[in-house]
């Protein structure tokens with residue numbers, strides 16, 4: 001019997017990506033504390049959050065032995081500094097100014113939790129932005145797109161015109177590394193391509 005998969009995420013991107021690979025799931029709402037710990041590296045941070053989201057989702061299912069819960073987290077790292085979702089216009093403009101004309105890392109972790117088991121994969125991608133003019137970053141902020149995105153941009157959206165180079169996993173930058181997610185799901189007995 002195939003386990004029941006739950007997606008512990010409010011992200012529409014993650015729902016679309018998981019649907020893309022033909023895996024049926026039910027969405028769960030979870031709330032966790034996303035504050036980085038003192039001296040936490042971006043890699044440790046994203047993996048901890050992905051695991052916390054999966055564990056919080058599983059805890060809410062109260063002993064369902066068939067349940068497998070997927071949690072994921074994405075963050076942008078610039079010179080080892082974590083750039084999360086901008087909380088204000090000023091913060092978004094500062095992030096975009098810092099990202100323009102150079103490369104940065106996007107880290108996404110995916111975690112699966114079931115009764116007595118939790119495993120995670122971390123995927124690093126490198127994204128390079130062409131130089132950005134101040135007027136452009138202001139116009140981009142005005143579109144509303146930066147607000148709920150790590151690093152204040154969406155590669156799958158209007159910010160695609162900023163990206164001169166990508167090395168790594170496109171789906172991971174958007175929010176869920178599909179190759180690694182499919183491999184992890186298979187380890188938990190959940191196949192992809194179940195429905196098109």
Ligand SMILES: Cc1cn([C@H]2C[C@H](O)[C@@H](COP(=O)(O)OP(=O)(O)OP(=O)(O)O)O2)c(=O)[nH]c1=O
Pocket residue numbers: 008009010011013014053072073074075076085106148149150151153154155156173174175
């Ligand atoms: C860099 C980048 C991030 N993002 C998004 C992916 C994530 O939704 C978001 C990072 O925030 P997360 O905290 O990873 O996720 P979330 O709060 O949106 O959803 P969840 O409920 O699963 O915690 O940034 C893009 O959509 N495109 C991009 O190019």
